[in-house]
Amino acid sequence: GQQVMQIPQYQHVQEGEDFTTYCNSSTTLSNIQWYKQRPGGHPVFLIQLVKSGEVKKQKRLTFQFGEAKKNSSLHITATQTTDVGTYFCAGPNNNAGNMLTFGGGTRLMVKP
Amino acid sequence: EAQVTQNPRYLITVTGKKLTVTCSQNMNHEYMSWYRQDPGLGLRQIYYSMNVEVTDKGDVPEGYKVSRKEKRNFPLILESPSPNQTSLYFCASSLAAYYEQYFGPGTRLTVT
Numbered sequence: 001g002q003q004v005m006q007i008p009q010y011q012h013v014q015e016g017e018d019f020t021t022y023c024n025s026s027t028t029l030s031n032i033q034w035y036k037q038r039p040g041g042h043p044v045f046l047i048q049l050v051k052s053g054e055v056k057k058q059k060r061l062t063f064q065f066g067e068a069k070k071n072s073s074l075h076i077t078a079t080q081t082t083d084v085g086t087y088f089c090a091g092p093n094n095n096a097g098n099m100l101t102f103g104g105g106t107r108l109m110v111k112p
Numbered sequence: 113e114a115q116v117t118q119n120p121r122y123l124i125t126v127t128g129k130k131l132t133v134t135c136s137q138n139m140n141h142e143y144m145s146w147y148r149q150d151p152g153l154g155l156r157q158i159y160y161s162m163n164v165e166v167t168d169k170g171d172v173p174e175g176y177k178v179s180r181k182e183k184r185n186f187p188l189i190l191e192s193p194s195p196n197q198t199s200l201y202f203c204a205s206s207l208a209a210y211y212e213q214y215f216g217p218g219t220r221l222t223v224t
Contacts, residue, residue: 006154009152030210031210033212033213035213041217042202042215042216042217042218043155043202043213043215044215045212045213045214048212088154088155090155090213092209092210098143098160098162098168098209099157099160099170099171099209100145100157100209100210100213101157101171102147102154102155102156103154104152104153104154105154
């Protein structure tokens with residue numbers, strides 16, 4: 001079945017360092033979504049990418065959708081303690097319509 | 113305020129005792145779904161509903177039931193809970209399957 005893999009699973013950074021999480025799908029995706037889950041909280045939608053090669057920015061966060069629409073990345077510049085949480089990517093499940101498949105998530109920890 | 117509510121937030125129960133977790137949204141969303149979150153496995157979809165009276169199995173439906181009698185409500189039913197259903201459960205709603213998902217606060221279930 002379709003798989004969506006995220007790496008790394010965990011990342012510790014010093015405050016001010018950059019951070020990147022990568023999302024790879026076994027199949028081509030029509031779009032990809034990114035979510036952030038704070039410790040003890042629920043996932044919150046960040047952004048959706050639709051076009052091949054698309055790049056979108058939200059302040060210090062840069063999201064990219066690969067040319068082949070099988071991979072995506074989220075890059076955070078100069079991390080802050082408020083960036084702590086788990087970041088998930090999600091894409092439509094090509095094998096089962098109307099479902100989203102989530103990656104396993106990348107847990108970001110920021111040392112002040 | 114646009115929101116998804118879940119009840120209860122925490123539940124400890126024993127094997128075999130039927131339980132229901134309620135989910136309600138006030139955004140008039142067509143699409144609703146249930147996820148379970150387990151360490152290292154990300155979010156896995158249990159069931160989803162495209163509209164009233166239309167429900168479909170997700171990736172991990174065994175041991176669960178759902179119903180969608182009204183647009184705003186989508187309860188999750190565990191007829192005979194077992195310890196392997198101990199997990200964090202999230203309800204989510206959206207305009208349609210591949211749109212931004214709005215998650216509820218989560219229900220932490222422990223089955224002993």
